[in-house]
Amino acid sequence: MHKKLYILLVSILALAACGKERIKDPEFGPGDYPRIFDIQNAFISPVRIINEGQTADYKGLVYSPGGKVNISWKVNGEEKSKDTVFSFTPTAGGEYTISLEVELNGMKSQRSSKVLVKPATYTPKPYDKVIMAYLSAEGTALGVNWEQATHVTFLAGRVASDGTVDLSAGEINQRMDEMVARGHIAGRAVLLGLAGRLSPVDGWALYEANDFGEAIRTPATRAALVASVANYVATRRIDGVDIMMSDINSGAYAQNVAAIAPFIAELKAALPANSIVTVTVGAGWQHWDYPSLSAATWVNVRAFEDGIHVGPGAPRGQASSYDYMLAAAKIWVDFHLPADKLVIGIPAFGLRYNAIDGVGNNLDWGSYDYVAYRTILGYDPQAATKELVNHAFGVYYNGQPLVKRKGDFIKTSAYKGAYLWAADYDSGDDKALLKELHNSLK
DSSP: OHHHHHHHHHHHHHHHHHHHHHHHSOOOOTTOOOEEEETTOTTSSSEEEEETTOOEEEOOEEEESTTTSEEEEEETTEEEEOSSSEEEOOSSOEEEEEEEEEEETTEEEEEEEEEEEEOSSOOOOOOSSEEEEEEOTTOOGGGSOTTTOSEEEEEEEEEOTTSOEEOHHHHGGGHHHHHHHHHHHTTOEEEEEEESSOOTTTOOOOTTOOHHHHHHHSHHHHHHHHHHHHHHHHHHTOOEEEEEOOOOSSTTHHHHHHTHHHHHHHHHHHSOTTOEEEEEEOOSGGGGGOOOOTTSSEEEEOOOOOSSSSSTTOOOOOTTOHHHHHHHHHHHHHHTOOGGGEEEEEESEEEEEOOBOTTSSBOSTTSEEEEEHHHHTTTOTTGGGOSEEOSTTOEEOOOHHHHHHHHHHHHHSSOOEEEEETGGGSOOSTTOHHHHHHHHHO
């Protein structure tokens, strides 16, 4: 019994020794591929994002069979090194492909990744009208057609009542760094959007929400918010800030909107020189309480969702019509700012009715919701050409013809331009609403 156990242990140890020798110095036949072991995960991320002048290091790589493979490092297809490690230090912004190829006996193995380089400086491309793609907190840089937008705002800042700001939306997977890098490479300005709590999809006022308003009403919390935002903008090389203070559906709404003016002044003083500071505003009856916003670079008018097609017994219909856009824009021209300081909003979402009353009107406050334009396209193959689809009890939205009509008007008017909320709700293809805006306003 003991003799058999001894023989078994000797056999296991012998096999283990052979295995170690195999790993240490494997024998490669004519059909075997050489191997690359990425010990430090140099290639784990499909895209690395760095600043111009920084270095992307590719280290911790082990090759098998060791000392026998031919190594080639390439940048955008051009060989740069034959060493076992590689450091890439770009001298200009752009997107680069770093590839590693190892060869043995005519057999090759490869690894590759992208390096996105944020340029140290950039020259904005000229434009006639602002075409701003406004991304929600879920948006990404790859969801933007950078040739069709002149500006991009990313709603990555969530303001709390104590003056703190949650910027994690921009830090996840370096989303803000990628936004700025791709924007500046394309010659486009990128803004940080700031908001408090917002309603889903339509991204506007919640009942009795005062987070953002409270933060900017009090001098101490306002100063703390300004300092945090200014530091983030400077560190990330962001071009400016949009203030989407939507706390206008509470008893404190007048104080909330009044505090926007000192917030603009203090923010502009703290931001880098020539930073853009914009404000997104509503066109409801609360507009009377807005202070002078002339210090803003421009003001985005939320010229959609008329408010008369929701609520108990409200008639079903187009809440973001052409006529409502005209009326909302005119309110701000007549009572607040000249047209060349106003960028007019267009929705990339629709109003969906989920239940109706006995006469066919909206049932109650819980019987409707909002749905992204890209989702609406799945309800009807022809949805891009319409503004109503037969889904649930009807979905009303802006299709391409209505967006074109709005864009054509803005083009021939004195208004500064248009913005799309939210650009990540758009389709990104030939049915895209941003494409229609670009074609109208370019």
